[in-house]
Amino acid sequence: MKTSISNKEVVLGVTGSIAAYKACDLASRLVELGVNVLPVLTRAAQEFVGAVSFEAITGRRAITGMFEPLQNTDVEHIAVAQRAHLFLVAPATANIIARAAHGVADDWLSTTLLATRAPILFAPAMNTAMYTHPATQANIELLRARGCHFVGPGVGRLACRTVGPGRMSEPAEILDAALPLLSGRTDLAGKRVLITSGATHEPIDPVRFLGNRSSGKMGRALALEALGRGAHVTVVYGPSSVDYPLNAELVEVETARQMADAVVECSRNADVIIGAAAVADYRPEQASQDKRKKTGSPLTLALTENPDILATVSRERRPGQVIVGFAAETRDVMENAKSKIAAKNLDLIVANLVGGDDAGFGMDALRAAIVDKRGNSADIGHIDKDALAERIMDQVVGLLRGSL
Ligand code: PMT
Numbered sequence: 001m002k003t004s005i006s007n008k009e010v011v012l013g014v015t016g017s018i019a020a021y022k023a024c025d026l027a028s029r030l031v032e033l034g035v036n037v038l039p040v041l042t043r044a045a046q047e048f049v050g051a052v053s054f055e056a057i058t059g060r061r062a063i064t065g066m067f068e069p070l071q072n073t074d075v076e077h078i079a080v081a082q083r084a085h086l087f088l089v090a091p092a093t094a095n096i097i098a099r100a101a102h103g104v105a106d107d108w109l110s111t112t113l114l115a116t117r118a119p120i121l122f123a124p125a126m127n128t129a130m131y132t133h134p135a136t137q138a139n140i141e142l143l144r145a146r147g148c149h150f151v152g153p154g155v156g157r158l159a160c161r162t163v164g165p166g167r168m169s170e171p172a173e174i175l176d177a178a179l180p181l182l183s184g185r186t187d188l189a190g191k192r193v194l195i196t197s198g199a200t201h202e203p204i205d206p207v208r209f210l211g212n213r214s215s216g217k218m219g220r221a222l223a224l225e226a227l228g229r230g231a232h233v234t235v236v237y238g239p240s241s242v243d244y245p246l247n248a249e250l251v252e253v254e255t256a257r258q259m260a261d262a263v264v265e266c267s268r269n270a271d272v273i274i275g276a277a278a279v280a281d282y283r284p285e286q287a288s289q290d291k292r293k294k295t296g297s298p299l300t301l302a303l304t305e306n307p308d309i310l311a312t313v314s315r316e317r318r319p320g321q322v323i324v325g326f327a328a329e330t331r332d333v334m335e336n337a338k339s340k341i342a343a344k345n346l347d348l349i350v351a352n353l354v355g356g357d358d359a360g361f362g363m364d365a366l367r368a369a370i371v372d373k374r375g376n377s378a379d380i381g382h383i384d385k386d387a388l389a390e391r392i393m394d395q396v397v398g399l400l401r402g403s404l
Helices: 020-032 051-058 077-083 094-101 108-115 128-132 134-145 171-183 217-228 256-267 309-315 333-343 385-400
Strands: 009-014 036-041 086-092 120-124 154-157 163-167 192-197 202-205 208-210 232-237 249-252 272-275 282-284 303-305 322-329 348-353 365-372 377-384
Touching: 009 020, 009 051, 009 077, 009 108, 020 036, 020 051, 020 086, 020 171, 036 051, 036 108, 077 108, 086 094, 086 108, 086 171, 094 108, 094 120, 094 134, 120 134, 120 171, 128 134, 128 163, 171 217, 192 217, 192 256, 202 282, 208 282, 217 232, 217 385, 232 256, 256 309, 272 309, 272 385, 309 322, 322 333, 322 385, 333 348, 333 365, 348 385, 365 385, 377 385
Parallel strands: 009 036, 009 086, 086 120, 192 232, 192 272, 232 249, 272 322, 322 348
Antiparallel strands: 154 163, 202 208, 282 303, 348 365, 365 377
């Protein structure tokens, strides 16, 4: 099992607007989220941006015409229309909006738009006079009434050197609208989810540090799941070996104290805080300014305790705020998890057994149980981090609704 968006199929329709170049960024962000993107370029779109760019980004052959050789063999428009989970038309010109509104099927994109029953999201881009023209507005209203979705356009300086509505929304904003449609879940829409992820590095000297083996995979999976359900996501992350989704607000830190400062700052307007980071409990009392030299004698490092980030934010907790922690343990997992949930005043804790060779730090899976503050626990066993993220987010939604 994967997050609610990975491996879903998006048909990305690109039409003839100067904003077509931004569709490359959009495609890239979707691919990065694990989504399969089929690029479809109208003839006019190809005047602005080449199919090759989309093919390189998506790893899929771009559809460029109804009657191009090979385009009706392995990729057949009715099958694609049925298979897709979302049609995203970005940029959407006045022309494609008009054709979709009136059921005109005269090229590959308009034909599949007519054939699909998947959600359709348009990101309009056009000159202000065209956008505000009663014909375009009536077409948009017609499409909205039939259940199509729109994001934007924004107001700004347009390619025609005027300022007004017509500028295509930025890719991040388009994704915010697209992901809940893709996952079919909107249960975190309007919620702000703050996630800590990765390791912390505590400097010993300018070249050495105390660290741990966290890769950030668990935090990344949580971020993707929350984005897929419509949340505004902030990830405060320490050193990690994964790329975090660009659609999240990303705050990079190195040490536990930096992470604490960033989390306290971001927690003020968060509805949900999830601590998936492996935060160093201790740091060297004094980091040396110069590289420490070998002396031939044993070296003793004096360590001092770091602030407990989750305990700090839970002391300042706003009413209704949900706080979730992780407990990485090598033994007595449940006992330790239960004492941590109480000590840090958490709503949930994900107890996980680390140190084995098939789950834990750096791997794709965990051995986990979810424990709530009443002591109820669900032993999940060996589970993929993506699937665990989905289970955690289900519990979070229940807590936000007050039903757990
Ligand atoms: O990143 P991956 O490779 O995917 O691995 C995932 C993981 C194993 C790191 C993750 O699932 C996990 O268990 N994270 C918490 C690891 C940890 O530090 O556990 P802990 O028992 O020491 O801390 C308990 C909780 O308090 C954690 O939520 C931790 O983020 C938080 N904490 C800890 C210390 C501290 N100073 N401040 C904190 O907020």
